[in-house]
Amino acid sequence: MVFTSTCLFLTKIRKAPRKYLRQGFIDTLRLYVRGGSGGNGYPKYGGVGGQGGSVILVAKEKMFLEHVLNEHQSKRIFASHGTDSSQKYILGPPGEDVKVEVPVGVTVYTDEGKRLGELNKEGDEVIVAKGGIGGHPKNGFLGSEGQAWPIKLDLKLIADVGLVGFPNAGKSTLLRSISHAKPKIASYPFTTIRPNIGMLKYKDLRQISMADLPGLIEGAHANRGMGHKFLKHVERTTLLLLVVDINGFQLSPQHTFRSCLDTVILLNKELELYNESLLEKPAVLVINKMDTDGALKKFEKVREQITALPEIIQEYSEEIRPTRILEIGEIIPISAKESVEDIEKVKNTLRNLLDINAEKQKLKEVVMNDLNVIRNLKENLRERATPVV
Numbered sequence: 350m351v352f353t354s355t356c357l358f359l360t361k362i363r364k365a366p367r368k369y370l371r372q373g374f375i376d377t378l379r380l381y382v383r384g385g386s387g388g389n390g391y392p393k394y395g396g397v398g399g400q401g402g403s404v405i406l407v408a409k410e411k412m413f414l415e416h417v418l419n420e421h422q423s424k425r426i427f428a429s430h431g432t433d434s435s436q437k438y439i440l441g442p443p444g445e446d447v448k449v450e451v452p453v454g455v456t457v458y459t460d461e462g463k464r465l466g467e468l469n470k471e472g473d474e475v476i477v478a479k480g481g482i483g484g485h486p487k488n489g490f491l492g493s494e495g496q497a498w499p500i501k502l503d504l505k506l507i508a509d510v511g512l513v514g515f516p517n518a519g520k521s522t523l524l525r526s527i528s529h530a531k532p533k534i535a536s537y538p539f540t541t542i543r544p545n546i547g548m549l550k551y552k553d554l555r556q557i558s559m560a561d562l563p564g565l566i567e568g569a570h571a572n573r574g575m576g577h578k579f580l581k582h583v584e585r586t587t588l589l590l591l592v593v594d595i596n597g598f599q600l601s602p603q604h605t606f607r608s609c610l611d612t613v614i615l616l617n618k619e620l621e622l623y624n625e626s627l628l629e630k631p632a633v634l635v636i637n638k639m640d641t642d643g644a645l646k647k648f649e650k651v652r653e654q655i656t657a658l659p660e661i662i663q664e665y666s667e668e669i670r671p672t673r674i675l676e677i678g679e680i681i682p683i684s685a686k687e688s689v690e691d692i693e694k695v696k697n698t699l700r701n702l703l704d705i706n707a708e709k710q711k712l713k714e715v716v717m718n719d720l721n722v723i724r725n726l727k728e729n730l731r732e733r734a735t736p737v738v
């Protein structure tokens with residue numbers, strides 16, 4: 350009886366998980382971290398206390414912040430203290446470091462917004478709370494306290510390609526058919542509520558990662574829909590893959606219907622408003638659902654309009670019209686659902702564009718290096734030419 354009532358009581362007080370946890374994707378996480386204190390020294394023998402352990406973040410692939418939260422449910426991570434110096438240990442043993450695995454793509458901040466570091470590839474490490482130094486003659490043999498503060502982990506997914514589009518355009522369907530990812534697909538908007546990452550695999554073993562992000566809506570830059578939260582992930586992708594529905598989009602009967610061309614322009618605008626530098630990224634435009642009635646005729650018109658975008662946008666009102674136009678490298682009509690050939694075409698185009706982009710980046714680096722060498726040489730010559738007074 351007592352047992353039953355205890356169970357009932359426990360069931361009653363168990364809180365429902367917070368909303369963001371129910372959604373199943375977290376891209377920021379606050380932790381409290383503390384390095385261990387240094388051990389005290391031993392004045393009699395000039396003994397030095399052990400250094401306190403540090404809290405260190407280590408980047409790991411295929412991880413999400415939910416895993417960090419599961420591992421550290423209290424959100425408090427403490428490294429151990431250094432041992433005092435004693436007769437037994439003249440040099441006190443150091444405290445152990447605590448290594449916390451976090452996803453690749455995390456940037457760490459303090460509450461004041463100071464950036465402590467970025468973890469961009471597997472194995473990258475950032476010390477987030479240093480252990481205190483041990484006591485020794487110069488500090489009066491008193492070990493000092495370790496660093497202790499709350500930190501914020503901010504995750505931005507790193508993928509080669511980022512899928513951007515309005516809800517229901519077919520982004521998840523494309524990701525599913527082009528990679529081995531299994532995102533949820535349904536005929537209603539906002540089926541995707543968390544980013545999914547798929548790997549595109551090629552015969553020569555080359556792999557390209559692609560992130561499917563929840564659909565944007567008008568006003569996403571100002572945090573309407575789920576936009577803002579997810580737009581930040583586009584910042585770290587190399588190439589943008591815009592997906593639009595040839596038949597346009599309407600969020601609900603209360604909302605304005607947007608044609609296929611409108612959605613391209615609106616996506617351009619949303620990206621621009623969120624962060625103009627996103628428009629510098631190479632972009633491919635995929636026009637989806639080409640298997641539907643009348644799609645071919647609509648496509649011919651839309652393609653023409655998109656190639657003349659600078660003039661076409663003048664017909665749009667100021668709040669919709671972007672000031673800067675996204676450079677669309679290629680426009681590909683596809684049926685993500687029906688055509689394997691279309692998917693192959695997208696796959697090959699992405700690879701080519703990424704390769705061209707990598708070459709460009711390399712060239713840019715070489716030019717920058719050369720410029721630096723020339724600048725240094727010039728400075729050297731100027732210094733030599735200056736007469737010594």
Ligand SMILES: Nc1nc2c(ncn2[C@@H]2O[C@H](COP(=O)(O)OP(=O)(O)OP(=O)(O)O)[C@@H](O)[C@H]2O)c(=O)[nH]1
Binds near residue numbers: 517521542684
């Ligand atoms: N006819 C046709 N329907 C498609 C095609 N691609 C996707 N669909 C359908 O469009 C609907 C939406 O597809 P999703 O892949 O979930 O779209 P999404 O862009 O990921 O949607 P959100 O998760 O809301 O952002 C589903 O009913 C799909 O079956 C296509 O090529 N042709």
